[in-house]
Amino acid sequence: MLDVRKLRLLRELAHRGTIAAVAEALAYTPSAVSQQLAALEREAGVPLLERTGRRVALTPAALTLVEHTEKILAVLEQATADLAASRAELTGTLRIGAFPTAVRTILSPALVALSRDHPGLELMVTELDPATVPAALRAETLDVALVQDYDYVPAEPDPALDSEPLLEETVYLAALSGGPLETRRDAPWIVGTPGTLCHTMTVRACQAAGFTPRVRHHADDFGTVLALVAAGQGVALVPELGLLTHPANVVLTALPTRRRTRLAYRRGTKEHPAVIAARSALNAAATGRKP
Amino acid sequence: MLDVRKLRLLRELAHRGTIAAVAEALAYTPSAVSQQLAALEREAGVPLLERTGRRVALTPAALTLVEHTEKILAVLEQATADLAASRAELTGTLRIGAFPTAVRTILSPALVALSRDHPGLELMVTELDPATVPAALRAETLDVALVQDYDYVPAEPDPALDSEPLLEETVYLAALSGGPLETRRDAPWIVGTPGTLCHTMTVRACQAAGFTPRVRHHADDFGTVLALVAAGQGVALVPELGLLTHPANVVLTALPTRRRTRLAYRRGTKEHPAVIAARSALNAAATGRKP
DNA sequence: GTTAACCGTAACCTGAGCTTATGCTCGATG
DNA sequence: CATCGAGCATAAGCTCAGGTTACGGTTAAC
Structure with missing residues (x-):
């Protein structure tokens, strides 16, 4: 054996x-x-x-x-x-991983709903870059995680993991004036730190538009990014969820690129009651934000 | 975990x-x-x-x-x-279970072929009643086993085990005179000891013919059974493989009942090289006997 | 040449998981 | 109804699987 x-x-x-x-x-x-x-x-x-x-x-x-x-x-x-399903009440701990933007936007309300509906469930949130999520799920450091599936950055299929679509948002070009992506060929760019998905996404979107962005600043927090844009330091790509507060003088132009967020978990845990609860809470939080 | x-x-x-x-x-x-x-x-x-x-x-x-x-x-x-399949040579031990008749008839030649073709394979044979086979396979006391699947005695499906047909033989009525089963309503019968498959098979076959056999003698070895029949002690049901040597005065009448022998193993071992080797050797031995 | 990263072996130590011993409860039997 | 055997659980002790630390050998990078 x-x-x-x-x-x-x-x-x-x-x-x-x-x-x-x-x-x-x-x-x-x-x-x-x-x-x-x-x-x-x-x-x-x-x-x-x-x-x-x-x-x-x-x-x-x-x-x-x-x-x-x-x-x-x-x-x-x-x-x-x-x-776990055969137990009456939902107990134990659920370890959730998410990228920073998601934590402040859709995860927070979901957490409120989860702890209200399942007082026995202990929630642990970890903020991390989606690139490290698969390893963390496999090593059982996390149970569920929010990951991004930008256009041009397809997630490689991992036989140990499973995922499902959760949210789809528009990506905007943030600048001091309107106009399509192609006109920003020579503008200074504000992108995420190299290695993160945000960085890759921006670079690839520009390359698809026919140019390589001239990187001026690095910033991962979209609040910071928008502040830099407002200060005339350059242009940037910002997804819908990053626009909680945006300065008045920043003009947003919707791009065809869309950002898809998925809920990932280990294969076999799809029907785990804690995962089911997380799924429904997150879905509610995601659609609740729409209007 | x-x-x-x-x-x-x-x-x-x-x-x-x-x-x-x-x-x-x-x-x-x-x-x-x-x-x-x-x-x-x-x-x-x-x-x-x-x-x-x-x-x-x-x-x-x-x-x-x-x-x-x-x-x-x-x-x-x-x-x-x-x-095991990724290894060049077939090694290790293969534990085979079989009912007595099978050991002497089809298993022996199969063993000869197996040890000739796979000198690295250690063969262990255990003689046992088919009724105890499922438990032995599950407990990993045996790896493969020959079991019977008489008419009227279907094997219950066991999710841990798998099997395949190996051999099908005619069952004969052994008596001092010819004639169908129904005419033996009042004859003394020679059957196996209660609890064995042979015993059950005989009783059920008689009941299907409309009567309950009057049991006179109990014997499991078909050689003994035939000797008793020859001595005029009663009639009996004997499958083809039990007829290696049969006394001259015993008359055999083929019955519609057939005895099916299956090769059983644990689920998942179907493609194990040792099982594959056993399968082909047993099939050769089974068909080699036919003419 | 030096250094750093990585794998493997040796030696030691701890606790998971076995055994034996014992007590308790339930059901069959006279 | 008293007795007895079958079967499960707990206590106590021992053994070895499987961990750690320490160390040496090999490879690739600078």
Whole structure:
């Protein structure tokens, strides 16, 4: 009987590439992970890892093992979901991850509704960049998370994760005057810090319009971005949710680009009562904002 | 993360009914099983067991947990099968269960072929009554087994097991004179010991013909049965494979009843290379006997 | 050449999970 | 109705799986 705990380490290794990263993610020492994987290899009777330089690579046999592991972990999630559903009241803790804008706009009202309807449910919110969400969900640091699915930035399919559309917003060009994206070829730009989804989204949208933005400022908070625009420091792309307060002199031009926000969770937790509750609260908060 | 080892205990409990039986089957003490199940219940946060008299019953939540466990164990079997397939040579041990007649007729030649073609494969044969096969397969005492599927004795579907047809034979009425089953209403009968499949089969076949057999002798070995028939002690039903040597004065009348033999294994092991090898060897032995 | 990142082994230590021992409850039996 | 056996649960103790820390070897980058 193969040990599922060890298989989980192998799966994490397939995603993260190094034993050190697996250990870091799952709160072990690298030595422990190494020993467990060595034991798994011994039990399997087939080579699973081979050193390539200072990393390890998975053999084909190990990769098929990982695929099976994904299935098993999904069933286990489903089983715990069913257990939670069979309980009368919703208890335990739900760890929610979200990007900063979402926290202040749709997540806050959803949290109010959630804690009102389910007093037994402990809510933990973590603010993080969507790029780090998949790893956090897999490592069970988070249970559900809001992620973005900008045009031009499709999320790679992850067999361990599942998601569903939650919200779709218009993206605006924020400037001191109106006019389409193409006319901003030579304007100074205000974008997010490199590596974030906002940054990528802006750069790709400009490239699709035929130019590379001349980056002048970096700012992730849309309030700051709009203040910079109002101060004549440049132009920027801002999604609908970033416009809670916008300075009077900033002109917004709707672009065809749309920002889609999705609710992500581990495969198998779709029917977990806490996820169901989060889904309905978030949907209510998202549509409640519309008018 | 639910512990699959503990879930396996729960599944076994669902099948066997008492903690003591589970412990017996899996080579633990009852105390260990009790503690593990108590721990599982604690982790689940939901009552799983409730004492009814001096036994324990599973709650609905526990039953759905068992269903999930079946899926997980099947995937685990599949994973080990894939591992074995990725190995060049076939190694390890294959534990085969079979009823006595089968051992002497089709299993022996199959064993010869198997050990010739796969010298690295260790073969272990256990002679047992088909009625005990499902439990032995689930408890991983056996890997594959030959079971019978007489008319009137359909095997109940077990979610943990899988099987496929292997052989179909005619059942004969053995007597000192020819004639259909209905004419033996008042004859003394020779049947297997109560509880075995052979016994059930004979009784039901007679009942389908409109009478209950008057049992005179009990014998499980078909050689013995035929000797008793030859000695004028009564009549009996004997399947084709039981007729390796039959006394000259015994007359055989083919009946419409047919005996079907199936190859059974745990769900998920269908593509295990050792099972594949066993399948082909047994099929060859079964068809090789036909002419 | 030096350094940093990473993997693996050795040695040690802790607790999960086994065993044995024992008590309790329920149902069958005379 | 008293007795007895079957079965479950708890207590106490022991063992080993599986963790940690320490250290050495190898690889890639600068």
